[in-house]
Amino acid sequence: MNTVTVQGDRLIVAPRGLDKLWSFTRQLDIPLSSVRGATVDTGVRREQRGIRAPGLAIPGKYAGTFHRDGERSFWNVGDPVRNVVIELDGTGKYHRLVLTVDDPAAVEKSVNAAL
Template structure:
């Protein structure tokens, strides 16, 4: 699971627990100017993931790490699809972050308000 916050002009994504091991990341810092938007999307976990490098993928259990698909790099950290949020990025290492959060609606609202204020 991930925890999302805004600190000044940056979106902060903190990876929690053992997910740090699976994703090989503990924190992502993204300038708000590079965040295009966020949506709650439980169905995204059914989409093709691409090539995992590095990370873990056990269908129905965990999708975590960096995945390459159609020339894009996507970061995943999802156990429970019902709490999945997709964050679209521009001019970043990842084109999209697909993360599990405790409250998808509140997370999407936080991100959308932060990017509209910039």
């Protein structure tokens, strides 16, 4: 599970609990200028993630950095339906973030409103 907040001109993603350990990430701090948008996606867990490095990949739980088709994505997903995808412009470390959150619709709305 993750906490996603907009603070000023930054998007802050903080994995919670053991997800920090599994994803090798305490927090992601991304400029809003790099964010293209957010979308609720209940079927994203069925997508191909690519090669994991570093992180965790077991059935039902994917956490960490995944490389696929020359792009790097951050995944921290453990719920089948409460997921949001945040697309980035690729100028930073990641091209997209795939996250399980408490309220995907609220995260989608707050991120897109901040843009």
